Amino acid sequence: MICEHCKQRHATVTVTQVVNGQKSERHYCEVCASQFHPFNLDFHKDEQVPIHQLVSNWFGLPIWKTGTQEKQTQNTQQVTTCPSCGFTFRKFLNEGKLGCPQCYETFSNQLPQVLAKIQSSTKHIGKVPGNTKQSNERIKKQIEIIREQLKVAIVEERFEDAARLRDEVKELERKLESGGVDQS
C-alpha cells in the first residue's frame, strides 16, 4: 500500500479516527504520519524512552511526578560516570543493577529516589559489621588457643616456637587492650 499523503513511500501506519461515531482509516508512511500525529509515541519507537518510564518499567512503579521528572532529566545531562567501574546512571537504569560498591557513592544524588520507591526507607537500621564486643571475644579465644600451644611447646622443649608463641600472645593482648580503650 502507498502512503495517501506523499503517494511515494510505503504506507506502514494506519490512523483510525472516530468522528461523530463515524470510523475512518487513513494509511500513511512513517514520515508523513509523524508530521500529522507527532503526539503518538508509537511513531518514535526507536527513540529513547524517557528515563522515568524506564525506571517504572524496571521496578514496576507508577510514573514519577513531574517535579522529580524534570530534576531527573537535568541530572542525566551532566553525565556522571563511576570512576571504579565506568557505570553511568543510565546504564544502571537499563541493567537494574549497579557495577561496584563505589557506585552508591557516585550516584548518591539520584539513588535515594529509586530506593525510596522500592524500599521502606533510605536508611539502614539493621546489622552493622565489626561489633567490637564480638571481635574481643574472638581475640580472647585465640589467646587461649595459643597459650595451649605454648604449654605444649615448652613441654616438648621447642623453645624457639615457644618464644614466637609468647610474642603472639603479647601482641593479641595489646590489641585487646587498645580495643577496650576504643570501646569506652
Add this chain to the structure above:
Amino acid sequence: MNIEDFLKSEAPSWMKVKGTDGDIVISTRIRLARNLDGFRFPLSFSEKEAKEVDEAVTKAVLNISEKIFSHFTIKEMPALQRQVLVEKHLISPLLAKKENSSSVLISDDESISIMVNEEDHLRIQCLSPGMQLLETYNLAYKLDNELENHLPYAFNNTLGYLTSCPTNVGTGLRASVMMHLPALTMSKQIKVITQMLTRLGMVVRGIYGEGSENLGNFYQISNQVTLGKSEEEIIEDLQNAVVQIIRNERASRESLLNKAPLVLEDRFNRSLGTLKYAHIMTSEEAAACLSNVRLGVDLGIIKSIPLHVLNECMILIQPGFVQQYAGTTLHPNERDLFRAKMLREKLNSKTNKFNNKGEEKYDV
C-alpha cells in the same frame, strides 16, 4: 565430599526431619547478600577479580567454619549436575549459567550453601525443615559474623551492606518460607493473600522457579524490603504473615473436609493410584498428584505414605533429577516415562513393608 554425594536421588538430610508446622511449611530459607570492598560487582568485574574473590571467600569459609564445606567450581561441572543443584535449591539458576570463576561451597548436610560470584560476591544461604525463621536466621547470622572477621565486606553507614541490585541493599536479607497451600488454592483465596502480602512488602512465588506459579500448590513467601527495616523486624513481619496464612489454610482444610469428605477421599486415593501405577507422568501431573496425596496424609485419610517420602518425591520429579536417575539426557516425553518409573519405585517400595505382600517388581 565429592560432587556425587550431593547429586544422589534422595532428599538432603536436613529435610528428613519434620519441622514445626511441617504439614504446611516444607522449609525455611535465609539468604544474605554480601560483597567485598575494593572489588567490582560480578556484573562488571574482570576475570582476575573474579578469581581473587573466589579464592578469598573459599579460604575464609574453609578456615573458620565448624561445619565441613566442599568447594565446587561451576564451569567445571556438566550442565546436568548444575541443574540438579538448582533443583535442590543449592545454587540459583543464575549461578548455574556462569562461566567465569563462580563457585559454590556446600555443607555436608546441604543445609548451608555459599554461592560465590553470583549477582553478588557472596550469597550465604541456610535451609531448615518446617517453620524455623528465627533459628535459621541465627544460623546465617553466626556464619556471617565469622566470615566478617576474615573478609572486608562492602558496607556503608547509611545504606548498610552494599549489593549489586538496589532491591537487596541494606540488610541483604531475603527470608523465604515454602508452603503447601492446597485448600487456599482450591477455595481461590490465594489471590487475595498474594495481593495483601504485596501491600505488606512481601512476595509470593511458585517454588519450581519462575512461571510455575502454583505447580503442586506450593508457594514461596518472602520479604521484598531489605532497607529501612532491621533483620529482626523483617523476620517478625514475615513470621506474622506466615502464621496467619497457616491458620487460614488449616481452617479451609477443615471446612473442605466437612463439606465433602467422600469427594476428597476419592480424590486423594485416585492420585495415589496414579502415582503408584502410571507409566507416563508429566511434571505437572506428578506435582498435582503429590499435592493431593500430601493433603490426604495431612488430613489422616492416607496413612500408608510417610511425609518425608512425599517431600523427596517433590524434589525428584524435576527434569534434572529425572535425567540424573536415568543416567542420561532425555527428551521431555522420555522424561515422563522415567519420572513415572521412579515414582512407582519410591512409592511402592515403602508400602511393601506395610502390605507384607510383594507388589509387582520392576527391573531397574
